[in-house]
Amino acid sequence: MPQIWLIVGASRGIGLEFVSQALTLGHTVIATARGPSPASTLPPPPSQYGNASQLWSLTGTPNGHNLKILECDVSSEASITSFTEQVRKLGRKGGVLEKGVIDVVVLNAGVLVYPNRISEITFQTFAHHLHTNTIGPLLTAQHLLSLSSPPPAVSKTPISPTWGPSTPISIRTLVFISSDSGSTTNFRAFEDGFGAYAASKAALNQGLRHLAAELERKRKNGENGRGEQERTVVLALHPGEVSTDMANVSLDWEVEGIISPQESIGCMLKVIGEKGWGGIDEGGRVSAERKEEDGAATFWTWEGKRYPW
Structure with a gap:
């Protein structure tokens, strides 16, 4: 059944592949990139919008008419606020969110500046990891969840009489893309050079x-x-050791089990369907090996296996 998906951080890698496969499945997709939003509905020239050009190219695919692209930089509070208001406007009559439901939000934005050893890293680089991998995704989720309440009575943005007021927007499944590097109970000491990245993902998990x-x-x-x-x-999801440009770094150890973005996303879509809202194992309640509080977040691999926090 067609759904509405919102993918934050979709200009490349697994975010781009999420958009591509969701469109192929017939879903309506709202996707974000860091580049400025164009004034027209035509795809912008690649030279102007950089890495977002691949995302814009998806508008030319068979289901590309179901793709809406917005701007969001999760490392900027002003950008998150502006983006949230753009999403709110989509809840007006005639907008893609006029029914007031986003079935799945995927918070995929992330950064990896290698190496990021704790004994060597600068304040600025450490802060960059925390802002992009931890603070940004969590505050973006906070802002999007606030859309379920009516907007403030006083708004600086005038409401078009044609569109009318926005419908409160609910989110059914909220997915954070995490990493096995962020597990504190399954510490990976051999990952020399991933100190700040691991710390940012562990903080995201908590x-x-x-x-x-x-x-x-x-x-x-x-x-x-x-x-x-x-x-x-x-849900938190570990996408696996995915071959993307972000992971294209020279390491001192051999990375085993490398998979393609296509394989990773294909598997994660299945996990989201099973563990997400209304799924046969919603939140892992059926497959839980231990008693957890209702509503507790759960951590899964791309293969649908529980991962330790």
């Missing part, structure tokens, strides 16, 4: 777990403005 717990508490207490039955399933 942050999203707290987010899931907060959402569940608000749901039960009737604080989410959507009713007790309206829940958001929060």
Whole structure:
């Protein structure tokens, strides 16, 4: 059944492949890139929008008419705020979100500056990893989740009388792309040079777990403005050792089990379908090996296996 997906960080790598495969499945996709939004609906010239050109090229595919591209830089609070307001506008009459539901949000934005050894890294580079891999995705999720409540009564942005007010927008499944480097119980000491990256992903994992717990508490207490039955399933996903330009670094050890973006995304789509909202194993409740609180976030590999936090 066609769904509405929002992919944050879609200009290259696995984010781009997420968009491509979701479109192929017939879904409507809202995707983001860091480049400026064009004034027209035509794809911008590659020289002007850099790495977003591959994303724009998908508008020319058979289902490209189902693709909406917005600007978002998760390392900038102003950009996150502006992006959220653009999403809100899509909830107006005639917009792709007029029914008030985003089935799946994938927060894929990330950075890896190698090496990032803790004993050598600069303040600026460490902060860059934390802003892009941790703070940005979590605050982007926070802003998007706020769309489930009516907009403030006072707004600096005038509402077009043609479109009318925006519909509150709910998110059914919220997916954070994490990494096995972020597991604190399965420490990978041999990954010399991944200190800041691992720290940023470990912090992301803890942050999203707290987010899931907060959402569940608000749901039960009737604080989410959507009713007790309206829940958001929060998942963390490890995409595997994917061959992308971000992972194209010279390492002192052999990386085993390298897979293509196509294989990784194909498998993760299946995991999201099973573990996400309304899935046969929603949130891992059926396959859970131990008792967990309702609404707890769960961590999965691209193969659908539970991964330790």
